[in-house]
Amino acid sequence: MDQELLEIVFDNVYNGIYIVDGRGITLAVNRTFEEMSGIRGEELVGRSLYELVGKDNYFTGSASLLVIERKAPVTATYSTSTGRKLLVKGRPIFDGRGEIRYIVNTIWDLTVVQYQQTIDDDTARDHLVAEEDLIACSDAMRQVIDVALRVAPSDSTLLITGETGVGKSLLARLIHRASSRREKPLMQINCAAIPEALLESELFGYEAGAFTGADRKGKPGLFELADSGTVFLDEIAEIPLHTQAKLLGVLQDREYYRIGGRKITSIDVRLIAATNRDLARLVAEGRFRADLFYRLDVVPLQIPPLRDRRDDIPALIDFFLAKHNRRHQTYRIFSRKTMDYLTSLPWPGNIRELENAVERLVVTAGDDADGTVPAAEEPMVNSAGSLKMQLQEYERKVLLQARRRYGSTRRMATALGISQASTVRKLQRLAPADDTNGV
Numbered sequence: 001m002d003q004e005l006l007e008i009v010f011d012n013v014y015n016g017i018y019i020v021d022g023r024g025i026t027l028a029v030n031r032t033f034e035e036m037s038g039i040r041g042e043e044l045v046g047r048s049l050y051e052l053v054g055k056d057n058y059f060t061g062s063a064s065l066l067v068i069e070r071k072a073p074v075t076a077t078y079s080t081s082t083g084r085k086l087l088v089k090g091r092p093i094f095d096g097r098g099e100i101r102y103i104v105n106t107i108w109d110l111t112v113v114q115y116q117q118t119i120d121d122d123t124a125r126d127h128l129v130a131e132e133d134l135i136a137c138s139d140a141m142r143q144v145i146d147v148a149l150r151v152a153p154s155d156s157t158l159l160i161t162g163e164t165g166v167g168k169s170l171l172a173r174l175i176h177r178a179s180s181r182r183e184k185p186l187m188q189i190n191c192a193a194i195p196e197a198l199l200e201s202e203l204f205g206y207e208a209g210a211f212t213g214a215d216r217k218g219k220p221g222l223f224e225l226a227d228s229g230t231v232f233l234d235e236i237a238e239i240p241l242h243t244q245a246k247l248l249g250v251l252q253d254r255e256y257y258r259i260g261g262r263k264i265t266s267i268d269v270r271l272i273a274a275t276n277r278d279l280a281r282l283v284a285e286g287r288f289r290a291d292l293f294y295r296l297d298v299v300p301l302q303i304p305p306l307r308d309r310r311d312d313i314p315a316l317i318d319f320f321l322a323k324h325n326r327r328h329q330t331y332r333i334f335s336r337k338t339m340d341y342l343t344s345l346p347w348p349g350n351i352r353e354l355e356n357a358v359e360r361l362v363v364t365a366g367d368d369a370d371g372t373v374p375a376a377e378e379p380m381v382n383s384a385g386s387l388k389m390q391l392q393e394y395e396r397k398v399l400l401q402a403r404r405r406y407g408s409t410r411r412m413a414t415a416l417g418i419s420q421a422s423t424v425r426k427l428q429r430l431a432p433a434d435d436t437n438g439v
């Protein structure tokens with residue numbers, strides 16, 4: 001393709017494009033990116049992302065820096081100061097020696113994707129999924145989402161199964177959002193959290209004076225409150241047998257009486273149930289009604305545990321890292337080594353446990369950091385080269401890490417025990433050749 005054509009394509013694709021070199025220096029951004037971000041290319045080109053990222057800075061985070069840290073492709077979402085949500089996919093281009101030569105970032109503006117006619121299925125799914133803040137990179141999880149989104153528009157009853165913390169509640173919300181009932185309420189109840197005696201009245205409501213202690217005016221149940229929306233019964237295995245019988249009747253007849261009531265209430269809701277128990281086994285043991293099980297199990301959706309979809313872990317970590325950096329006003333990045341370590345753990349508490357761990361690392365990694373970006377954790381630079389070169393390289397790493405951790409030169413100077421002036425001088429020396437426009 002000739003140069004002119006390339007430039008035309010570069011500036012006219014619907015995606016933003018942001019290209020940096022292996023050290024994080026901005027080489028080019030296209031016009032779509034300028035429009036998405038509201039930042040002019042000339043303000044960015046030639047500048048290092050290490051100086052563009054930070055509090056009150058151009059960017060709050062950078063997929064490129066994650067790519068450099070990990071030497072691997074990265075997908076991340078960011079919010080701009082103008083309230084837009086961007087999905088960024090950063091891909092490293094390696095030279096012959098396995099070093100990163102360029103990083104090409106492709107950027108989707110998730111706030112407008114839905115209005116574009118040209119988006120493919122993949123992007124549409126990314127959009128919906130990102131709107132619900134649901135990460136699905138592994139094939140296993142993508143398959144679950146595919147099925148979920150395929151059945152979402154229908155009215156079929158769904159049973160979501162999976163261990164604790166795998167995302168059952170989140171998936172239920174996604175399905176409701178992708179259904180034709182999305183403008184109606186999603187009413188959910190955790191059947192394990194409600195005392196048995198109250199569960200039936202919570203589900204079906206009661207009339208005035210139905211039982212002692214009941215509200216004098218009566219009370220609508222969940223099925224009524226859902227009002228043509230979706231009812232999500234979480235931990236359905238915990239429903240007592242007599243309530244199971246009533247629920248089954250309601251699902252068959254699509255109508256019921258409030259407790260103590262004489263007026264028939266008809267229901268028009270979509271039912272989603274979830275459990276972390278093996279319902280089939282409970283049926284075999286006589287602890288769950290077989291007929292109700294078959295009624296619920298119309299479309300089974302099984303979410304695999306995190307240990308069986310490790311491909312999701314890096315993206316989940318990035319997602320939670322960004323979330324908690326935002327929440328705690330920090331700018332931490334995990335090294336490849338930390339990522340590898342986190343990715344290798346068994347995570348019996350699944351995503352909930354992973355999120356808690358990431359938040360703990362973000363909050364607790366202070367000056368004597370325990371694994372986020374401590375200088376000592378990076379392997380020593382290669383053993384080739386003169387001592388002076390090696391020391392320079394080591395100093396470069398220390399400076400880059402300190403800048404990432406502390407943001408301002410004043411705090412860096414304090415932490416490193418040098419003056420602010422010499423911190424600034426050292427930072428300027430880091431990438432002299434590329435700072436062509438003098439910033």
Ligand SMILES: Nc1ncnc2c1ncn2[C@@H]1O[C@H](COP(=O)(O)OP(=O)(O)OP(=O)(O)O)[C@@H](O)[C@H]1O
Nearest residue numbers: 133134135163164165166167168169170276351352
């Ligand atoms: N794919 C995902 N992407 C991002 N966050 C997720 C994902 N799956 C789960 N989470 C988050 O992990 C936490 C646990 O998810 P959720 O509550 O949906 O799990 P659950 O299977 O319903 O757990 P439990 O069995 O304990 O009810 C939530 O904070 C949720 O937002």
Ligand SMILES: [Mg+2]
Nearest residue numbers: 168169170234
């Ligand atoms: Mg749940």
